[in-house]
Amino acid sequence: MVWNIFKYGPNLKLVRLQVRLSWPLIKYGKKWSAVPVLKWIIYPFFKRPHNELTSIPIHVNVESPDSIALPMRLVERLVSEIDDIFLMDECHCAGVKNRKSSRLNIGCMAFGPSIARIHPSHGRKINTEEAVNHVRKAAAQGLVANIAHVWIDALAFQLTRFNRLLFMCLCDDDQCIYRTFMKRRGLSLDKTYKKLPGLSVQVDTSKCSNCQTCVETCFVSAVETKGKVAVIGDDCRGCGICVNRCPEGAISLTMENEEVMFQHLLDRIREMSNLPLKIEKRGKGVKSRFVASPEKKQQNET
Numbered sequence: 687m688v689w690n691i692f693k694y695g696p697n698l699k700l701v702r703l704q705v706r707l708s709w710p711l712i713k714y715g716k717k718w719s720a721v722p723v724l725k726w727i728i729y730p731f732f733k734r735p736h737n738e739l740t741s742i743p744i745h746v747n748v749e750s751p752d753s754i755a756l757p758m759r760l761v762e763r764l765v766s767e768i769d770d771i772f773l774m775d776e777c778h779c780a781g782v783k784n785r786k787s788s789r790l791n792i793g794c795m796a797f798g799p800s801i802a803r804i805h806p807s808h809g810r811k812i813n814t815e816e817a818v819n820h821v822r823k824a825a826a827q828g829l830v831a832n833i834a835h836v837w838i839d840a841l842a843f844q845l846t847r848f849n850r851l852l853f854m855c856l857c858d859d860d861q862c863i864y865r866t867f868m869k870r871r872g873l874s875l876d877k878t879y880k881k882l883p884g885l886s887v888q889v890d891t892s893k894c895s896n897c898q899t900c901v902e903t904c905f906v907s908a909v910e911t912k913g914k915v916a917v918i919g920d921d922c923r924g925c926g927i928c929v930n931r932c933p934e935g936a937i938s939l940t941m942e943n944e945e946v947m948f949q950h951l952l953d954r955i956r957e958m959s960n961l962p963l964k965i966e967k968r969g970k971g972v973k974s975r976f977v978a979s980p981e982k983k984q985q986n987e988t
Contacts, residue, residue: 695844698775698807704842705778705863712838712863719872733874736837736848738958739864740882742951743926744825746939756941757926758822760951761831761854765795765817767963772801773820775809783861792824797852798961800845808843824856830925832857832864835958849960859905859927869907879906881924883950884942891915893936900928900937 696704715731718724731737748756765771774793781790793809795817812820821831834853845851857865868875894915901909901916908921909928916936918928929937941947955961 694805697805716867725872737878741925742831746926772796795854829856885924
């Protein structure tokens with residue numbers, strides 16, 4: 687037992703307690719991140735490169751020319767490039783907010799060598815096929831896949847080598863610590879969540895009835911109405927939630943072709959972290975074109 691204390695991070699009960707205690711701090715930190723004076727105190731806790739997220743809209747059926755559901759295909763290819771995958775038995779956000787939630791058993795996945803320190807009470811290491819099936823289950827529930835490189839995750843599980851760690855959180859807009867309280871956000875929080883390049887969300891003005899559903903539900907307030915039709919603004923993060931919630935079917939999501947989108951995804955991951963990928967070990971095929979920022983280079987060297 688003593689040996690396990692040094693081998694693993696905190697167990698499930700301890701992490702639940704951490705999430706429960708930290709939730710109000712994160713909630714009000716996000717809410718007050720744009721308040722004068724307070725925003726400069728809060729700014730460091732949400733700034734890059736230690737807080738970065740990007741969505742993959744797995745719940746939206748975007749078909750490629752060969753009839754493949756493109757968002758899911760990107761996830762399939764991504765997890766196939768990762769050796770170390772740990773599946774959480776439950777969503778820690780739902781575990782704190784609503785233990786009766788239908789998404790309670792759709793836990794996050796952690797990627798990278800650091801997963802060896804995750805306590806077995808949280809779940810288990812899985813293979814590529816299991817990871818893909820888990821994401822499909824999340825997509826059927828209408829959840830968004832968020833690729834996350836956030837310091838609070840590493841702290842909660844006491845994981846080392848933060849620069850070689852990523853999480854894939856499967857989120858909604860009601861119980862997710864990442865996606866809630868984002869409508870009025872400060873500068874550092876605004877820069878945290880980036881849209882995946884090559885992805886765009888559009889409104890068919892001939893179908894839009896100005897029902898305001900998309901305006902009310904957008905988690906970053908990126909939609910407004912102009913001339914009695916919805917307009918997607920530059921703040922859109924490309925999560926695709928509005929696509930499925932539009933009662934008129936007026937909103938659509940488009941992507942570039944599979945190879946271009948996969949390259950964009952690899953570039954974004956390399957921008958966020960130094961997660962080991964098989965494709966780079968092989969030394970062939972698609973390689974990341976991203977050149978790390980000075981901040982990220984410094985992080986990777988530590």
